[in-house]
Amino acid sequence: MLPPIMVYTYSFTAATPNFRCRNPSLQSIDKYNQTFDSLFNEDYRPTSEQCLLHQKFLSLKECQRCFLRSSLINSTLQTCDDYVFDRTYYKTTLIEEWNMVCDRVSYRSWVQMIFFVGYMVGSILFGILADKYGRRPIMSISFLLMTLSSLLCTFGPQKSLGFWPSYVIFVLARFLIACSTRGISVSGFVLGSEIVGPEKRLLTGIVIEYFFAFGQMILLIFAYFIRTWRTLTWAISLFTYPYLFFYCILPESPRWLISKGRFDEGEQVLRKIAKMNGYEFDTNAFEQLKQEQIEIMSQEKNKEGVKSLFQSKIMTVISINLFFQWLVQNLVFYGVSQNTGSWDFDPYTSFGVSAFVELLGYIVVHSILDRVGRKVPYCTFAIMFSFVSFLILPVQYLMEKDGQNQKIIMNIINGTLKFLASSSYAIIYIYANELFPTNVRNTGMGICSMVARIGAIIGTFSNDNLTRLWIHFPVLLYGCASLIAALLALMFPETLHQPLPQSVADVEQMNFMKLESKKSKRIVTHEDENRYERDEMIRF
Known part of the structure; x- marks a missing residue:
């Protein structure tokens, strides 16, 4: 949250x-x-x-x-x-305190754009560190960094310091907050997906998205009752304190431990999970998994690192395509989410409706993804987003300007766009996690998240600057980008009911672009069935 x-x-x-x-x-x-x-x-x-x-x-x-x-x-x-x-809705905001309007609106944009640069830095830095040192310690460090930077954000800016020192302190604090959120989000998501079997991966992934929406609702409650910016920031910083003790609760990822050759520790975690869930630990299956991993680790081509994401043509195309998909989905999602000012409600109602629609999108994704797969729903939502965004043109030019019917239809369009953006955003998070191999999964997800912030930065810039030309201009940009992403996503293999790939070789055996030949076609062998069964050892 x-x-x-x-x-x-x-x-x-x-x-x-x-x-x-x-x-x-x-x-x-x-x-x-x-x-x-x-x-x-x-x-x-x-x-x-x-x-x-x-x-x-x-x-x-x-x-x-x-x-x-x-x-x-x-x-x-x-x-x-x-x-x-x-002052109808806010008592004091940073906009008023620093006059960040009109020709100074760029100061507001830069705070949020640098925040997303922090996302980029945190994604790649903490992604690599989590693959090297483990998911658990990196998440714990991130919680501590978030608490400290939140306090700096609250008490650092002071009128006595003047604009520039206060502004720099605030921007730096927001940058560090952004870095810490990536250490929490990416590592937490990967940890959750790696600690369960294939049948529970969707549940694990979508539950995280549910709490993303719940976090917005909690923020709405804070913001509704606290309408001065400094007090609100301070109250939010207090909310981080309980998470400092998560290190004592979180287990390490057994998949990561096994991929690093720390088999005794991995076995200990798996035995604990099996005992808590009433399952008998399969020692023979674990020994087979152990021997497979030893063989994988002995092969130079399976060494972890960023280069593994570009180790072959198929892995390179999948990686670059995933990077682009994340860029577009963050452009679309954060662009629409931060543009609730175009809704015909007060700011609190608009934010609340937006969060509710987002939660509804996650519920729909949860209900269909294990029935029809990942690729078809993702492409469908992305194409529908493009189509609905283009409907703004006839609504704006063919209907009575600012008439009641136009306002109602525009609110419906805005709600639909948020629903579709949330749905495709949730799917690409799960989809990418199932396409990257274990030894570079956190790194791959980290790079995806890093590249995605370029999209979020473009969305922030568009909302603050392009809306000065026409308030609906950014949404048309998002619609064009979404359509391109949907077409490129058609080449991805389906991952429904497939075990998580342990190595690049496993990824290459997937049905990529449905281009199979006698040479490349994957044949399900007895060894594959055993791997799936061993994958099922890890379940909640």
């Missing part, structure tokens, strides 16, 4: 309330309310003609709240440097 809380806290601490330029004639007493707004509009708000003439690349709304007119006769527009903010 912690990663989504940390990701989306910024949506409230740096929320952009309605605002306008401060009235020069009422500098000391001006407020954002109907009375003062009317006085401002009468004397200083630019007309639509003036905006069209001087700021034609900005939307009318953006022009009228970022500029002052000199007079009705003189069409010159003046940039304002002081603003008044609507």
Whole structure:
């Protein structure tokens, strides 16, 4: 639950309330309310003609709240440097404290974009460290880093320090938070999937997604009752304290222990799992698995490392394709999730509805993935997302502008987009985990997560900047990217009911692009059946 809380806290601490330029004639007493707004509009708000003439690349709304007119006769527009903010929903936000609006909106964007750079760094760094030192210690270190950086985020920025020192401290703290979320999310997801058998992998993967949605709902409760940014950040940091003791609870991945040749420790974990679940530990199956792993470890081509992801043509194509899929799905998911301001609700209702729709998407994925596989649902959701996003064009241009019917249909479209984005996002997480071999699974997932942040960065930039041109412009970009990703995903092999691949050789034996020949076609042997049975030893 912690990663989504940390990701989306910024949506409230740096929320952009309605605002306008401060009235020069009422500098000391001006407020954002109907009375003062009317006085401002009468004397200083630019007309639509003036905006069209001087700021034609900005939307009318953006022009009228970022500029002052000199007079009705003189069409010159003046940039304002002081603003008044609507306090209907927020008492104080970082947007107001640091004036991160209009020509300073890039400061807001950079905080979130650097946050996703932290995602990139944390994904590859903690992914490699988790493959080298284990899932359990890296998760524990990540929890500690998250707690410390959350406190720095809360108490580091101070008005007495001025803008730049406070801004740098806040950005650095958010960067470290992002790094820690990757150590928790990627390692936790891999650990969960490696500790169960094939029949339980979907449940393990989707439960993690459920808690991603639950984390957003918990954040919503905090944000609804705490409407000042510093107090909210401090309250969220307190929420991390219990996780510091997770090291005493978490087991190490038995698959990772076996892949490292630590067979006694792996056997101990497996025996404990079997005992807790009422199963008898199969010593003969474990010995066979042990001998297989010794043989794999003796082969130079199966040594772990990033190079293993590009060891063969098939593995290279799968890896690069997965990297692209993650980039697109993060572009789509975070782009849509951070754009709830386009919904026709108050910010808290919009965020709550978005989280509920996301949870609904995970429930649907959970119910169908073990029936029809991974590839067909993933491609279907991605294509449907593209189709629904393109519906925005006729709705905006053929229906009455800002009419009730248009608002209702746009809310339906926004909800559908969030549902489809959440569903495809959940599937690619599970799908990628089942395509990477064990000895580089955490590394592969880490690189996927790292590359994915490029998509999240593009989504953040689009939401903050392209919406100034047209609020629905970013969604059309997401739709085009989703369609391309769906077409490329058609080449993936299906992984339904298949044991997790232990090596690159196992991946190569999958039905890649359905291109089978007498030479490459995989024949299910007695050894394959034994491996599947040994895989079933590890179950909850």
